[in-house]
Amino acid sequence: xxxxxxxxxxxxxxxxxxxxxxxxxxxxxxxxxxxxxxxxxxxxxxxxxxxxxxxxxxxxxxxxxxxxxxxxxxxxxxxxxxxxxxxxxxxxxxxxxxxxxxxxxxxxxxxxxxxxxxxxxxxxxxxxxxxxxxxxxxxxxxxxxxxxxxxxxxxxxxxxxxxxxxxxxxxxxxxxxxxxxxxxxxxxxxxxxxxxxxxxxxxxxxxxxxxxxxxxxxxxx
Ligand SMILES: [Zn+2]
Numbered sequence: 001x002x003x004x005x006x007x008x009x010x011x012x013x014x015x016x017x018x019x020x021x022x023x024x025x026x027x028x029x030x031x032x033x034x035x036x037x038x039x040x041x042x043x044x045x046x047x048x049x050x051x052x053x054x055x056x057x058x059x060x061x062x063x064x065x066x067x068x069x070x071x072x073x074x075x076x077x078x079x080x081x082x083x084x085x086x087x088x089x090x091x092x093x094x095x096x097x098x099x100x101x102x103x104x105x106x107x108x109x110x111x112x113x114x115x116x117x118x119x120x121x122x123x124x125x126x127x128x129x130x131x132x133x134x135x136x137x138x139x140x141x142x143x144x145x146x147x148x149x150x151x152x153x154x155x156x157x158x159x160x161x162x163x164x165x166x167x168x169x170x171x172x173x174x175x176x177x178x179x180x181x182x183x184x185x186x187x188x189x190x191x192x193x194x195x196x197x198x199x200x201x202x203x204x205x206x207x208x209x210x211x212x213x214x215x216x217x218x219x220x221x
Contacts, residue, residue, distance in 0.1 A: 045071055067196070081097050117148075126151075153165060154184035
């Protein structure tokens, strides 16, 4: 019981992840303690952030900010997926995956951004909001986009394996769901976001192969 109270008190005292700077500033990522324990085989991110004009608040503008969040994720050895939520022409939430750092399988960019947007608005109903994400939402995140009553979702890269807004399946077309999203499925910075994801996994595999080879060498020495 003592440890239970302890954990609860700690959680309560600590601000939620989304308010720890994970996202408010798209140009800067959180300063995670994780950097000190990051494995040595994290490949450097070869991509640069985008600096879209503030004067043209179109889909490419907001997706560029999601793209920048994906770069932040890479720099922290997270799968490079980024997300922002727009309301009234302004970004009210932005996040990237923090699954590894927080050791939380639900810490996907979309879920973190949705929580942050609801906190910002003081309302769990995100009516009038558009969520931009660099890859099609997974089953969990697709469900969250519906449950939060987002007006619209725009994703860059379709995911035929796990995507649930048109890729593998489409939760948005369930006949008895009483809320439906407007959907822009692919086409906005799609190539750029796909190239980043593919490069991350390719470099990660290569880095892991080298690490394993070194381990084998050390073991046989
Ligand atoms: Zn997800």
